[in-house]
Amino acid sequence: MGDSQVTIKLTSDEALVLSDWLEKLQMTDLSRVVDDPAVWAPIHRIAGTLDKSLAGLFAPDYDQRLEAARRRLRPEMD
DSSP, X not given: OTTOOOOOOOXXXXXXXXXXXXXXXXXXXXXXXXXXXXXXXXXXXXXXXXXXXXXXXXOTTHHHHHHHHHHHHSXXXX
């Protein structure tokens, strides 16, 4: 089972928001959040895959794209 792979599909909005969150996570004192060093390998792999897949990460309007994606993903309040 160690060599089998899992595929995760995300929408562009989900990928953008997750990528931003993972970037923030990696820049914090992670020992408080991630208590098992084995978790770092998949975190870095997911973050790297997202970075390569998201063309808009370095766009001048990145902040606006990110905020728009967040708005679309938030549940609507009645």
